[in-house]
Amino acid sequence: MAGTRKKLIRGDTRNLLYGLLFISPWIIGFSVFLVYPVLSNFHLGMTQYSGFGAPEWIGFQNYVTLFKDPLFWTSLYNTFYYVILAVPLGVVVAIGLAIAMNQKVREVRWYRVILYLPSVAPVFALSMMMIWLLNPRFGLFNYILSWAHIPAINWLGDPHWSKLAIVLVAQFGAGHVGLIFLAALRAIPPNLYDAASLDGASQWRKFRHITLPLLTPTILYDIIIGLGLGLQVFAPAYIMTQGGPLNSTMFTALYIYKNAFEYNQVGVAAAVSGILFIINATLAIVIFWSSKYWVNYHLE
Amino acid sequence: MEAFIRPLSTRFLFEARQQLASRLFLIVTCLFYLSPMYWMVVTALKSDTELAKFPPTLWPQELVWKNFDQATKTFPFLPYLGNTIFYAAITVIGSVLSNFIIAYGFSRIKWPGRDLLFYPVIASIFIFVQFPVNPITMVPMFSFFAGLGLVNSFLPLVLPPFFGNPFFIFLLRQFMLQIPTSLSEAARLDGANEFQIMGRIILPLTRPALVVVALLAGVNAWNDFLGPLIYLQNDKLYTLSLGLTFFRTMHRIEFNLMMAASCLVVLPVIVVFLCFQRFFLEGVTLGSGK
Incomplete structure (x- = not known):
């Protein structure tokens, strides 16, 4: 009896040691590549540091400078503008794609491949394509709009349209989340729809009262991932507009990049990164917390 | 009738x-x-x-x-192609190796605290979203690697994949949890140690999920822009993503050449995607099996 217990305890410790051994690369990676930089942002954020020599401690000076810098506020405004536009639109587009990919036609698999395709293409290359596609004089988009007698839009040169252009780029990558929504759609038991049909429910009512509630877990996932991607949007703005025109696409990530790597204001950049982390984490937690009011886990 | x-x-x-x-x-x-x-x-x-x-x-x-010929002469296409392939290949090796082992520890061995420690993995997916380089961590990470004298080398880009990626850990863990525990237990009774179980039993069964990880990791590295932008400042080390920006900064943008170069950069991804589309399409839902 005592022998078995001893053996059991030894088995537990053995398992613990093996478990920790196997996950140790993650423990190192998590500490060095995620926890350390997050903490370091707050430390570096309190120093004057050009990237050369030693950082010099200046307390909250960077934060004071930041709060007085209109460009910092512009960058936050732009980022929130982008997130508020891109995240809900992204959910709608992804659900639309999922419905498209769920149509009962024989060759549907090929449509899925095509709709997913742009999401594996590099964002930087997609951004290059968009520069030309959205060219005010020779671009395909304005040409197509001209068929409907819509006057030429200077997408990337007009501050009213520039953020929309970048929101548009993100929509080309929606096929990925669309596929996740598709899996959720297909997990809905068909008998739910049959029952609703017998009751004479319209297509819209079926979507509103059966499909949508059962998609809420995926919507939650998409919102949180979209939030992170939106708050950290960088490459399209860097490539297409460099933050312009009139700083209308100066997003926070670009502001961090420029401070750190172009103006040698590493301390300021770290302070902004810290703020961005707090915003991102807080919003993610709030959305998770809110999910108990609107996410339906009935199927799970 | x-x-x-x-x-x-x-x-x-x-x-x-x-x-x-x-x-x-x-x-x-x-x-x-x-x-x-x-x-x-x-x-x-x-x-x-x-x-x-x-x-x-x-x-x-x-x-x-x-135009294609001219585009490849406008910037050092072949060297940059080589750099990009190098970056992607090492990332694939690192990702498959590390995430397989980590996910094994998170799913195939029962130890106290295991599921608790998995929370930070999930949390980091939702907060950082992009790995390993993202705007939240890039400034301190750059200082860190600069302090080690590793800027202008591929190490800051190819080292992190060897230490796990939360997305892939999650995906592989979900997959491995579906493999019956009785398989491991039977092998254990036969006297196999943990490494033998991992290599001989779990590895072959996890292969489809590992292919997905390899593909996604490779495509991610190929498509990475921010990482090379900050760490590779010597233009001999540029990847194709940075090479394309040459066309952007030209005095008069030659769009046909820029698009020809873009074609060449995008083509390999498209080819890989079309060849392995089943893995891509089904891989998306691998991790969502609860």
């Missing part, structure tokens, strides 16, 4: 109409989603004079293949 046929034929008609509507909807959506790439290919094949035409021609009047 007639009464039987009529409802059947109206049903067929109804279904045919439904299918036609579905197809129309799908084709319009697909055309929109293909438009950037279509326009890229068409533009890449246009001559300078045709490029300046309005309204734009939807198909080149004359196919100018030498």
